[in-house]
Amino acid sequence: MTALRLGTRRSALATTQSGWVADRLREAGHEVELVEITTEGDVSGELLTAIGGTGVFAAAIRHALLDGRIDVAVHSLKDLPTTPEPGLVVAAVPVREDSRDVLVARDKLTLGELPPGSVVGTGSPRRTAQLAALGLGLDIRPIRGNVDTRIGFVTSGKLDAVVLARAGLSRLDRLDEATEVIDPIQVLPAPGQGALAVECRSDRADVVAAVSALDDADTRACVLAERSLLASLEAGCTAPIGALAEVVEGDDGLELSLRAFVGSEDGSVELRRSLVGPYDEPEALGSRLAHILLEDGAADLQVTPSAGPAPDHAPHQPEQVS
Incomplete structure (x- = not known):
């Protein structure tokens, strides 16, 4: 097999994630070439809901896969629609980063220390709904942009704080800028948050074999449970959704524990439920x-007209970014 052409968006986070996968493939003895792909989401300054949701990030890379311009693609798993793409397969879900959200706030404040009226930015209706449900009196504003842009809103004084995915900061080696790791009891992550999806064409058995060595069984089981919940809710619910599955030790061996949140964006309604089931039936x-x-x-819950950027998760303009 010739060098694997690995497609990536040009953002710092995307290239870091793709570079991590490329390094793992090189360690396994494969030659890898990174190929930059520009997506509509990268060049548009509009809110993601205005340009079709975060599916705009995955679509261009998937087209490049199907056209044969690249052999492998790396996505943030929460950016992928739950409906399979014909002709493509997620050949590996590598070991997951910490799935929690983090706060980056002025003066190193935590959520509980932010005064009522503090302005907090997020690109996620899921985070908006759960932060509002905490009843802290925060003024939550929709934002978008890369990690530098979002943290810059805080350092410049335009916002008091922003909420981001911990995994993104970790991969960029910027965890020291987080002022609090938010407990999932307060804010559950998006389904698949912190996990990567390594995708290739289903008719390329050689590429599938090379990539599948990166798969982590525990991570795949957890994200399958989370994304199954998301897919099932999409048929009858358009509210923000959070979910987190974890591998736990049961009486008869390994099990999966799944927690989920569905609520209204203004925080007036929140449903939190959990369930434990067999490890092999995620x-x-x-x-x-x-x-x-x-x-x-x-x-009965619906997304309000004021919903901010990406559906993280307000199903289903299919996806979401950090």
Whole structure:
């Protein structure tokens, strides 16, 4: 096999993630060439909801895969639609980074230390809904941009704080800028947050074989449960969604524990439910918990017209970024 052409967006986070996968493939003895792909989401200054949701980030790279311009693509897994793309396969889900959100605030403040009225920026209705539900009196504003841009809103004094994915800061070696790692009891992450998806064409058995060596079974099981929940909710719910699955030790061996959040963006309604199921049946677990949420009222929740940028997760303009 000739050198693997690995497609990546040009942002610092995307190239760092792609470079990490490329290094793992090189360690396994493969030659890898990084190929930059420009997406509509990278060049547009509009909010993501105005240009079709975060699917704009994945679409161009997937087209390059299907056209044969690249052999492998690396996505943030939460950026991928839950519906499979014909002709493509997620051949590996490598070991997951910490899935939690972090706060980057002025004066190194935590959520509990921010005074009422503090202006907090986020590109996620999921975060907006859960922060509002905490009842801290925060003024939550929609923002978008890369990590530098978002943290810059705080250092320049335009915002008091922003909320970001911890995984992104970790991969960029910028965790020291976080002032608090937010407990999932307060804010559950997006389904698949912190995980990568390594995708290739399903008819390229040689590439599938090379990439599949990077797969981590525990991570794949967890994200399958989370994304199954998301897919099931998309049929009957348009509210912000958070989910986190973890591998736990049960009486008869390994199990999956899945927690989920569905709520209104203004924080007036929040549903939090959890369920434990067999390790080897992650998709069934996600589907069961989704149906519990729908029966308990999630089907009646709708995204408000003021919803900010990306659907993280307000299903389903398909995806989301950090």
